[in-house]
Amino acid sequence: MKLITIYLSTLILLSSTVVVADANQDYKQLQKRWAEVNYSLKDKAQKEAFDELVIQADKATESYPDSAEVLIWSGIVKSSYAGAKGGLGALSLAKASKADLEKAMTINDTALSGSAYTSLGTLYFKVPGWPLGFGKDKKAKELLEKALTINPDGIDSNYFYAEYLADQRLYGEAEKYLLKAQQAPTRPDRPVADKGRHDDIEVSLEKVRAKLASKK
Numbered sequence: 001m002k003l004i005t006i007y008l009s010t011l012i013l014l015s016s017t018v019v020v021a022d023a024n025q026d027y028k029q030l031q032k033r034w035a036e037v038n039y040s041l042k043d044k045a046q047k048e049a050f051d052e053l054v055i056q057a058d059k060a061t062e063s064y065p066d067s068a069e070v071l072i073w074s075g076i077v078k079s080s081y082a083g084a085k086g087g088l089g090a091l092s093l094a095k096a097s098k099a100d101l102e103k104a105m106t107i108n109d110t111a112l113s114g115s116a117y118t119s120l121g122t123l124y125f126k127v128p129g130w131p132l133g134f135g136k137d138k139k140a141k142e143l144l145e146k147a148l149t150i151n152p153d154g155i156d157s158n159y160f161y162a163e164y165l166a167d168q169r170l171y172g173e174a175e176k177y178l179l180k181a182q183q184a185p186t187r188p189d190r191p192v193a194d195k196g197r198h199d200d201i202e203v204s205l206e207k208v209r210a211k212l213a214s215k216k
Contacts, residue, residue, distance in 0.1 A: 039196035068111035075100035114150030155184035
């Protein structure tokens with residue numbers, strides 16, 4: 001009986017390990033394709049690719065509903081598509097992204113260095129407020145600052161907090177966090193995303209510095 005129990009426990013452990021490995025593979029595929037779509041494609045081609053990527057993300061969350069990492073990347077895909085799409089048609093994507101990210105946080109809120117906080121916080125200041133959407137600057141600040149406590153030196157946590165500060169017209173503070181994002185450690189497995197984000201940082205720095213110069 002003891003041997004049977006050990007055997008069954010081993011099978012369960014091996015099965016769980018396989019599921020985690022498969023989930024990791026799926027989120028990394030989403031991650032890689034997202035970088036290509038977000039930074040290498042434009043206009044109609046980008047929107048069509050995002051359409052396909054959302055379908056892929058939904059399939060991944062159906063297969064791995066308890067994977068915080070898969071849910072986070074599903075949320076990122078949908079929020080990015082919402083940004084690319086724009087207008088009222090993007091609200092349903094933003095809401096779907098919010099649902100994915102909130103679910104991920106109930107499973108493991110520090111997964112992927114707190115990326116759920118970064119992405120959800122960004123949604124809260126990008127999406128319109130009531131009655132059109134759920135946007136709320138105070139909530140955005142809370143979430144983005146939580147992301148920074150988890151990942152204080154990350155490129156995304158600093159960049160998106162800087163974007164929030166710029167949105168609040170706190171340009172001096174925004175510049176500080178953009179410079180910190182610029183100095184973030186590279187991610188060897190994400191060269192396309194890193195290059196794209198550094199380009200984003202350069203654009204944001206130019207805008208922020210123009211605002212600061214106009215105040216002198």
